[in-house]
Every structure is written in structure tokens, then in C-alpha cells.
Amino acid sequence: MQFAKWKAILVLGICFFGLLFASPNLLSPEQRAHLPEWLRPLSLGLDLQGGSQLLLEVDVKAGLKDQLNTLVDSARTALRQEKIGYTDLTVKGDAVIFAIRDQSQIADARKILEKEVSDAKIEINADGTGRMEFTDAAINDRTRTMLQQSIEMVRRRIDEYGTTEANIQQQGDANILVQLPGVSDPARVRELLGRTAKMTFRLVHPDSQQFLAQGKVPPGFEKLAGNSKAEAYIVSKQVLLGGENLVNASPGFDDFGNPAVHFKFDTFGGRKFGDITLKNKGRQLAIVLDTQVISAPVINSQITTNGIITGKFDVKETTDLSILMRAGALPAPLHVIEERTVGPDLGADSIEAGKRATFLSVVFVAVFMLLIYSFFGVMADIAVIFNIILLIAFMSITQATLTLPGIAGIALTIGMAVDANVLIYERIKEELRNGHKAASAVEAGYTRAMATIIDSNVTTLIGSVLLYIFGTGLIRGFAVTTSIGILISMFTAITLTRMIAVYWLRWRRPKELPI
Amino acid sequence: MALLTPVPYDTKIDFIRQRFISMGVSLFISIASIVGLFTIGLNYGVDFKGGYLLEVRSEKPFDLSLLRGKLDALGFGEVKLQEAGSPNDVMIRIEKKEDENSTQNVTIQKVKEALGEDVQYRRIETVGPKVSEALKRNGILAVVCALLAMLVYIWFRYEWQFGISGIIALIHDCITVIGFYVFTGFEFNESAVVAILMTAGYSINDTVVIYDRIRENMRKFKKTSLIDLINRSVNDTLSRTVLTSSTTLIALFSLYFFGGKVIEDLALPMIVGIGTGTYSSIFVSSVLLLYFKPPRGEDFTPEVEVVAPAR
Numbered sequence: 001m002q003f004a005k006w007k008a009i010l011v012l013g014i015c016f017f018g019l020l021f022a023s024p025n026l027l028s029p030e031q032r033a034h035l036p037e038w039l040r041p042l043s044l045g046l047d048l049q050g051g052s053q054l055l056l057e058v059d060v061k062a063g064l065k066d067q068l069n070t071l072v073d074s075a076r077t078a079l080r081q082e083k084i085g086y087t088d089l090t091v092k093g094d095a096v097i098f099a100i101r102d103q104s105q106i107a108d109a110r111k112i113l114e115k116e117v118s119d120a121k122i123e124i125n126a127d128g129t130g131r132m133e134f135t136d137a138a139i140n141d142r143t144r145t146m147l148q149q150s151i152e153m154v155r156r157r158i159d160e161y162g163t164t165e166a167n168i169q170q171q172g173d174a175n176i177l178v179q180l181p182g183v184s185d186p187a188r189v190r191e192l193l194g195r196t197a198k199m200t201f202r203l204v205h206p207d208s209q210q211f212l213a214q215g216k217v218p219p220g221f222e223k224l225a226g227n228s229k230a231e232a233y234i235v236s237k238q239v240l241l242g243g244e245n246l247v248n249a250s251p252g253f254d255d256f257g258n259p260a261v262h263f264k265f266d267t268f269g270g271r272k273f274g275d276i277t278l279k280n281k282g283r284q285l286a287i288v289l290d291t292q293v294i295s296a297p298v299i300n301s302q303i304t305t306n307g308i309i310t311g312k313f314d315v316k317e318t319t320d321l322s323i324l325m326r327a328g329a330l331p332a333p334l335h336v337i338e339e340r341t342v343g344p345d346l347g348a349d350s351i352e353a354g355k356r357a358t359f360l361s362v363v364f365v366a367v368f369m370l371l372i373y374s375f376f377g378v379m380a381d382i383a384v385i386f387n388i389i390l391l392i393a394f395m396s397i398t399q400a401t402l403t404l405p406g407i408a409g410i411a412l413t414i415g416m417a418v419d420a421n422v423l424i425y426e427r428i429k430e431e432l433r434n435g436h437k438a439a440s441a442v443e444a445g446y447t448r449a450m451a452t453i454i455d456s457n458v459t460t461l462i463g464s465v466l467l468y469i470f471g472t473g474l475i476r477g478f479a480v481t482t483s484i485g486i487l488i489s490m491f492t493a494i495t496l497t498r499m500i501a502v503y504w505l506r507w508r509r510p511k512e513l514p515i
Numbered sequence: 516m517a518l519l520t521p522v523p524y525d526t527k528i529d530f531i532r533q534r535f536i537s538m539g540v541s542l543f544i545s546i547a548s549i550v551g552l553f554t555i556g557l558n559y560g561v562d563f564k565g566g567y568l569l570e571v572r573s574e575k576p577f578d579l580s581l582l583r584g585k586l587d588a589l590g591f592g593e594v595k596l597q598e599a600g601s602p603n604d605v606m607i608r609i610e611k612k613e614d615e616n617s618t619q620n621v622t623i624q625k626v627k628e629a630l631g632e633d634v635q636y637r638r639i640e641t642v643g644p645k646v647s648e649a650l651k652r653n654g655i656l657a658v659v660c661a662l663l664a665m666l667v668y669i670w671f672r673y674e675w676q677f678g679i680s681g682i683i684a685l686i687h688d689c690i691t692v693i694g695f696y697v698f699t700g701f702e703f704n705e706s707a708v709v710a711i712l713m714t715a716g717y718s719i720n721d722t723v724v725i726y727d728r729i730r731e732n733m734r735k736f737k738k739t740s741l742i743d744l745i746n747r748s749v750n751d752t753l754s755r756t757v758l759t760s761s762t763t764l765i766a767l768f769s770l771y772f773f774g775g776k777v778i779e780d781l782a783l784p785m786i787v788g789i790g791t792g793t794y795s796s797i798f799v800s801s802v803l804l805l806y807f808k809p810p811r812g813e814d815f816t817p818e819v820e821v822v823a824p825a826r
Contacts, residue, residue, distance in 0.1 A: 337643035343638065357778060411770050415766030416762075416763055467661075
């Protein structure tokens with residue numbers, strides 16, 4: 001029985017690097033600061049380090065409806081410009097419906113609408129009634145874009161909020177997973193993400209108060225709530241300027257020392273804003289966030305690039321408002337559909353309990369193997385210890401997330417990893433009974449147990465891999481440690497113990513095996 | 516040489532002879548579990564049913580009935596309280612009402628108001644109905660795919676008779692673990708999927724080791740009857756089966772007793788699963804081969820010679 005020298009060097013090398021890469025986990029954070037970049041400790045999951053996780057659903061339906069409204073707006077503008085008469089232009093279900101007044105203009109209307117929207121199906125009947133709806137391809141396309149934009153917006157808002165190391169990623173078709181390490185009360189983040197924050201500047205109807213008193217809303221206008229429940233405004237549906245022309249917004253104070261938001265337009269926005277304020281001097285301008293009028297100042301003089309929003313705000317509100325204005329609007333509303341928060345001390349407790357359970361699992365299994373296989377049991381124990389070291393090293397290098405179920409997976413792997421050794425040793429015993437000499441029994445044991453070990457590990461791996469594919473967050477951690485642990489055990493339980501056995505046999509040349 | 520030998524090498528237990536007992540027991544447990552699943556049902560946890568879970572800690576021990584009174588007064592869905600480790604720690608589970616839409620802030624806020632200031636929130640989980648539906652669907656998919664994949668693997672490596680026998684034993688194991696959840700009222704969460712999958716993985720692993728030996732012995736002893744062959748193979752591998760189950764159970768018991776509440780809930784069903792998996796590979800999967808009669812002799816696929824590790 002032999003073991004090539006280069007192979008022995010390779011095995012020892014792997015074990016050495018395993019020790020090296022696993023070592024940062026034994027150091028305190030202060031000591032770790034002196035280590036080079038590539039020596040990193042394990043990356044702990046939120047359940048171990050404490051933090052919050054939110055699963056957001058992008059309301060694609062509402063987003064598409066919003067886009068249909070935009071379609072109505074652009075159709076209205078286009079038809080007016082070409083002087084084509086129409087009625088009943090509105091969103092109905094998944095489509096925009098309308099009626100062209102003059103039947104002789106139907107062909108023109110179709111041409112204009114087709115130019116305006118390239119990805120919608122347009123039907124106009126002979127009587128002038130018609131409908132536009134997005135094609136399936138357009139819906140897919142728009143949904144995908146909506147999701148990407150949403151992720152980008154969520155990232156911007158959270159960055160603005162100042163949370164470091166937030167992890168934001170898409171999950172499934174329409175969900176966004178947000179992980180916030182160290183955040184123990186996600187209420188404010190949730191609030192920040194819960195608003196679409198679509199900002200528009202529109203005119204308030206000159207007779208707003210009268211209409212409100214009568215409970216009527218003139219066509220082309222809508223009733224929007226103000227900052228308090230009692231307040232309301234009759235506001236034009238026509239958007240003069242949107243939040244997309246903003247370049248900056250910051251919390252501050254107005255001339256009277258009340259908290260306010262200062263904002264700045266880009267060149268285009270500034271020119272347009274100057275135009276609006278010049279033409280509408282003396283009227284009320286509504287600054288609308290989603291469906292709420294946050295401020296409705298009277299235009300006193302022409303304003304171009306710089307503006308200020310005052311209202312009954314406190315400092316926290318102006319901070320959040322400016323974050324929302326800076327980050328921009330979400331293309332679709334977001335709903336929090338799952339939320340998990342773990343306090344930091346529970347995480348610390350979990351780590352302690354996990355460490356203790358894993359340590360005891362190693363000790364008990366090691367003693368058991370020693371009792372059953374004496375010296376060969378010790379070899380298996382060395383293999384188990386290196387299995388854990390290499391697993392920790394691998395997870396540290398790849399920065400795979402270690403969760404609490406992941407720790408359970410490590411402990412379980414210890415119990416299952418010795419299976420390979422059990423299979424080999426039982427074979428060796430059998431070969432000894434069949435009359436083989438010590439060395440050849442060991443040789444035969446290793447060789448003949450191989451097929452079985454591979455078969456049985458493959459089946460276990462199938463379970464772990466599927467768990468990884470279908471599992472979510474924490475459960476995946478379990479799949480990661482068990483599958484990597486099993487793979488590593490193929491090295492430690494077979495190659496490493498074989499090497500030890502070969503060198504030991506060569507050294508002692510025993511007549512009988514201590515097994 | 517060894518200090519302990521739980522299963523001596525010359526053990527000769529006639530597993531086939533007592534097959535009617537073990538088959539009866541297995542059938543009884545399986546049928547009872549299925550009936551229980553449809554009559555009693557599973558006690559779905561927050562993951563699969565949606566709702567709220569809070570783990571709270573207080574300086575003083577909690578008065579559970581007082582706490583229940585406070586929470587019931589809020590008028591939410593069903594409230595469940597459970598001590599978590601010590602009288603100072605309590606797990607609160609609040610069911611989500613059918614008609615309730617995403618008012619999670621409100622619910623958690625109200626609970627916080629009701630519990631007062633001097634309570635520490637160690638864990639708060641909220642799962643919406645859509646998420647719980649998806650988790651449930653994924654769980655079922657994972658288990659079904661795993662069973663199919665294992666069936667295909669064994670079929671590929673052995674003969675279809677082995678595949679079918681193995682998979683029946685696996686289904687038996689999964690049903691037994693589900694039965695454990697049904698009859699103990701243990702909370703059925705995402706960790707249950709872990710328990711079921713690991714049971715399947717472990718059980719098939721155990722079964723494969725025995726099947727390997729049956730195939731080997733089939734080639735060695737061409738004249739021996741199938742009954743003797745199966746008996747011999749199960750006995751040959753019995754020591755390994757018992758030892759590996761022992762080490763795995765040792766690890767799981769360490770987790771159960773020292774791993775804390777979350778791990779404890781994960782470990783217990785797995786202990787049941789490993790137990791059944793071991794039982795079924797000895798008593799179910801090998802015995803079933805007797806009925807499916809795998810082909811022997813010439814038409815048997817020759818073993819793929821595994822190359823010995825390079826030296």
C-alpha cells in the first residue's frame with residue numbers, strides 16, 4: 001500500500017491552508033483589523049448577527065395602471081395638438097378607451113396614436129370608439145423594467161437613509177429582498193419604502209374652497225387630501241412638472257425657523273418652473289407627493305431653479321421627505337409581505353448555543369469512534385476535525401452566509417461524515433476475518449468501500465441541493481453547510497485517513513490492526 | 516481490540532421471517548399518519564400560514580394568563596403563547612385574520628403598546644399570505660423533486676426493482692415524519708421541509724449501502740435463495756447501519772439538548788426521521804425487494820469497477 005509523496009504534500013498543503021483561512025474566526029475584531037484583506041472571518045446571517053429582513057412585493061398591476069394613465073395623458077396631448085376631437089378618453093380595466101368624434105378623422109387618429117405609443121395594440125371601430133392596450137410582450141418588458149427600476153430606487157433610498165451593508169436583491173418574479181444587518185427596528189425603513197413618492201407640481205383650482213364646500217369636483221380636476229385630514233384641495237389633473245426634474249433636495253429651515261425642504265431643479269425644470277410661476281402669479285401651486293398635497297403655496301413671484309417647501313413639518317419629516325425627493329419615485333407601489341427581525345442579543349445567544357452544540361457533537365462523536373475503532377477511530381476523529389476546519393475555511397473564503405440552521409448542518413455533518421470511515425473500517429474488519437494480512441486488509445477496505453461511499457453521498461447531496469434550490473434564506477444556510485460538509489468529508493474521511501493509515505503502517509509494520 | 520462492539524460480526528437475525536410484523540407496523544403507522552393528516556391536520560406555523568411571531572424577554576417572569584388577557588383584548592386572530600427556555604422568555608404567535616390586509620405595522624404597534632415599556636423584543640417575524648403560499652408550494656416541490664431524483668439515481672445505478680423498493684421506503688419515511696408532526700401538534704414550519712428532506716437523504720443513503728451489498732452478494736452467491744441473500748446482506752451491513760445511525764443521532768441529540776430553541780425544533784423531527792430511516796432501510800426497503808424480485812445472474816448489469824485511489 002502506497003501513498004505518493006506529491007499527494008501527501010498536497011494533502012498537508014490543503015490542511016495547512018484550511019487552518020490559515022479558518023484562523024481569522026478565532027481572533028477578536030480588533031486583532032482581525034491587522035490582517036490582510038483576503039483573510040476574512042465567516043459572514044454571519046441576520047439571525048446570528050441581528051438585523052432585519054424585508055421582503056417587498058412590487059405591485060406590478062398598479063404600476064401598469066399608472067403607465068396606462070400616462071398613456072391617456074400623452075394621447076390627450078397628441079390628439080389636441082392635431083385638433084382631433086375625442087370624448088371619453090379614460091382608463092378602463094387593462095385598456096385605455098376613447099371615442100373619436102368625427103369619423104373622417106379615424107385614420108389620422110390611428111396614425112397619431114401609433115406614433116405616440118409603439119408597444120400598444122390600437123383598435124378603432126367604424127363608429128369612432130376605440131381601445132388601446134399593451135401587447136403581452138410590452139407587459140413583460142415593462143414589468144421587467146419596473147422591477148429593475150424598483151430595485152434601483154430601493155437601493156438609493158436605503159443608501160440615503162445611511163444603512164451600511166444593506167443587501168438588496170431580486171427574489172422570484174416580482175419580489176425584492178432587503179437585508180439590513182444591525183437594524184432592529186425597521187419601522188422607519190418600511191415607511192421610507194412604503195411610499196411611491198411620485199412628486200408632481202400642479203395648479204390648485206381658483207375656486208377650490210367653493211367646490212369643496214359644495215362637494216363637487218369639476219372635470220379635469222381631482223380632490224386631494226392635504227397634510228391633515230381636514231385639509232383638502234381641488235387640484236388640476238394636469239401635471240406641470242414632475243419630480244424627475246429635481247436635482248437636489250435637502251432638509252433645512254425657512255425664514256421663520258420652521259423645518260422645510262429646499263430643492264433645486266435641473267436647467268429644463270428651472271426654465272419650465274420659471275415659466276409656470278410667471279404665468280400663474282397669484283394662484284396656488286400644489287406640491288403633490290403621491291396623492292397628498294404636502295404644500296400649496298401662493299405664487300408671489302417668478303421662481304426658477306431653487307424652491308422651498310414649507311408646511312407643518314418636524315425635522316424628521318423634512319429629512320425623510322428630502323430623501324424621498326432625492327431618490328426619486330418608485331415606478332410601482334411596494335408592499336412589505338414578509339418581515340423578520342432578530343435582536344442582536346438573541347443572535348449572540350444563538351451563536352453561543354450553536355458553538356456549544358457543535359463542540360459537544362464533535363466530542364461525543366469522537367469518543368464514540370474511539371471506543372468502537374480504537375486507533376483507527378482516532379484517525380477518523382482527526383478527519384472530523386479537519387472536516388470542520390476546512391468547512392469553516394471554505395465558507396470564510398467564499399463568504400457564504402452562515403445561519404443558525406447552517407450551524408445545525410455543521411453539527412449534523414459531523415455525525416454523517418464519519419459514515420465513510422465506518423464503511424471503510426467495517427470492510428477492513430471483514431477483510432481481516434477473510435484472512436487478509438494487515439496491510440492488504442486496509443488496502444482492500446479502502447478500495448472496496450469507495451463505490452458505496454460515493455453512492456450514498458450522492459443521494460444525500462441530492463436532498464441538500466434541492467433544499468438549496470427551493471429553500472429560502474435561513475434554510476438555505478442548512479443546505480450550504482451540509483452539502484459542502486459532505487463534499488469535504490470525501491477528502492478528509494477518505495484521502496486524509498488513508499494517508500495517515502499508510503504512513504502508520506509503514507512506520508509500525510503491525511501484524512494485527514488496532515481496529 | 517475495540518472497547519465496544521455493538522453488533523458482533525457473526526450476527527444472524529432473520530429479518531425476512533418477521534417481515535409480516537414489520538410490514539404490519541409500517542402499514543399501520545403510514546395509514547394512521549395519512550388519516551391523521553386529513554382529519555387532524557398539521558399545525559402550520561407562521562411560515563406556512565402567515566401571521567406574526569414575537570419572541571419577548573422581560574426582567575420579571577411573565578404571567579402567561581395576564582399576557583393572554585392583554586393580547587386577546589386587542590381583537591386579533593388566535594393568539595398562542597409559549598414559554599421559550601425560561602419564564603422570562605415568551606413566544607407569541609398571532610394568527611392573521613382572513614380579511615386582514617397588510618396592516619402589520621398596526622398589529623405589531625398595538626402589541627408593543629399592550630406589553631408596555633419594559634419588554635425586550637428579541638425576534639419579530641411577519642409573514643404575509645402570499646409568502647406563506649409560496650413557501651408551502653416550494654416545500655412540496657422540493658420534497659417531490661428529491662424523491663424523483665433519488666428514484667432516478669437508484670434506477671440508474673441498479674435495476675428498477677431497487678428503485679421502486681427504495682422509493683416506497685422513502686415515502687414511508689416521509690409520511691412517518693409528517694405523522695410525527697400531526698400527532699404531536701409540533702409546529703409545521705419551513706424547518707419541517709428540512710427534516711423531511713434530510714430524512715429522505717439519510718434513509719436512501721442507508722438503503723443504498725444495503726443494496727450495494729445485496730448486489731455484491733448476488734454476484735458472489737448465485738445459487739443462494741433471495742431470502743437468504745437479503746438476510747445475509749442486511750446482517751453484513753448491520754454493524755455499519757447501527758454505527759452510522761448512532762453517530763448521526765449523537766450529533767442530533769447534542770443539537771437538541773444544547774442548541775437552543777430554534778435548533779431544538781429542527782433537531783427533534785430529524786431524530787424521528789433518522790430513526791425511521793434506519794428502521795426502513797433494514798425492515799422495509801430490503802424486504803420489499805423480495806416482492807419485486809430483481810433479476811439475477813447473466814442478465815445483470817456488471818458492476819462498474821471503481822478505480823482504486825491512485826497511489
